[in-house]
Amino acid sequence: MNSPDEHAERFTLLRPLLFTIAYEILGSATESDDVLQESYLRWAEVELSAVRDTKSYLAQVVTRQALNVLRSRTRRREEYVGPWLPEPLLLAPDAAADVVLAESVSMGMLILLETLTPEERAVFVLHEVFGFEHDEIAGAVGKSASAVRQLAYRARGHVHARRNRFGPVDTARTGELTDRFLNAAATGDLDGLLSLLAPDVHWTTDSGGKAFAVRELLMTGATRVAVMLVTLMKAIHRLPDTRIEQVHCNSDPAVAIYRGERLEAVVVLEFAGGKIVNGYGIRNPDKLAALGVTRVISRTAESPDARG
Template identity: 45%
Template sequence: MGGQVGSDGGVMDRNGDPDLATRVFVDHRRLLFTVAYEMLGSAADAEDVVQETWLRWTDVDLDTVRDHRAYLVRIATRQALNRMRTLSRRKESYVGSWLPEPLLTAPDVADDAELADSVSMAMLLVLETLAPVERAVFVLREVFDVPYEEIADAVEKTPAAVRQIAHRARVHVAARRPRGTTSAAQSRAALDAFQRAVETGELQGLFDILAPDVVVLADGGGIRKAVPRPVVGLDKVVRLLAGGLVKAGSALSAEAAQVNGAPALLLWQEDDLHSVVTLRIDEDLVTGIYFVRNPEKLLRMQQQHAVGR
């Protein structure tokens, strides 16, 4: 593959224009990142998968490729599956609760309800309960509508086996995903109550929207203080919030943001991003409160990530 290297790492032809391989890759980059992120729950690892996909793509003879999108998705899926093994070992030794790495997303992501749901913190936590191949099959089929034959190539299974895996994963996810749909207005109202609690210490408004079996997960990664294990139940959660996580006078300020396709709160301590807070809402009540506090997972919160199909 001749030509010179452009500033973005792509190859340029003699006229200084991106060659076909670069144009195709750029056109699908957002898709590849989203596939990898939904499989891994880590933006850092997803970016590495995209880079690895590019390196392999540059060695491909495009004259032999019938469907560029399918070929790129196959490369990215295989790289993500390989990386899942490393990520699994990291999670086994992780200090405290593990939560996916949050993404600052553009407001228009919410316009695609299915995509927004698929990258939500609540859905990513459900996907964590799937085996690696099940997760890959579910993401490719249910979110990106990839044909079974193409998924079979990507995960190195027969189409019949992929259909069985897809059915099993669909049933598994359906039993665990949030019940009913939640509008942006509902999420915003719940977060407004949370923000008032942060700023004033008044918990009654928050108390009124918490489910009896509400769960708090806080991911500090052993770097920043967090609860070491899930806290379950209304009374325990209220005591936890009142005792520190949203305690008035804690010098935290709250800022509304769009995270993983839904309204969220950024908690700041002066100029330091201290936590990202997202909620799971089932049938108008908050059933999950997720605090990401690990500074290593907050490094990419300064810029929006483009996700898409």
């Protein structure tokens, strides 16, 4: 008979990996926490002597639970007010050191993964990011290994044809550019902003209909975005007890806007070639609630199996 401590020890050792799997499938830290809680309850009932590979076993459990959540979202997503963005994840700057991990949790990649079917998304994440074999993934998604291989091929082609990242993220460089961006927006320096924005920059604001947001929730073009940012920053600075902090979300530089101790908004900036190509503004308070803690993510871990 296994002790509860042994179940907890194995699960805790793999928790960063398991959380990352759930988050990349769901794009929500809150739902990922719920998935891990439900997965642990199931894990606590397992006879450990029957588990040959704890890492593979738990990855399958977490994936199945995440897929259940993802499939149940369809109606809620249809009723969502305005554009939907993933729930931002507060990370330490060194999270960008693993290039594959950094890209896989970037806001742009998570949005791209939304265009896949639930099964394609799970297969892509498990195979391309975490390196699980097709036969391991088969048990998680309820498909044969050959069907998983086809799903992986289709998902990989779809993602590679649409992603626009160019090389690893230079954290120091993007931090400097973010400082310039904030200074230009705060001082009303349109020329300074235009020098930092790609000509076809896209700006998306997700309020979920639950918070005030800019009138146009989807905006394209450097001039329009620059004017909007200057206007917005003027309005922010007129409000009492506001402060703006530079943070790191989803492997990208980000800006957190507070009123007192309340987090009002997070803006995630996506750079390519030294220019901002996408801005993601999250105003929905439900998506900001879990942003108070820095998360630990991982795509590698030794399987913590007991050795006889």
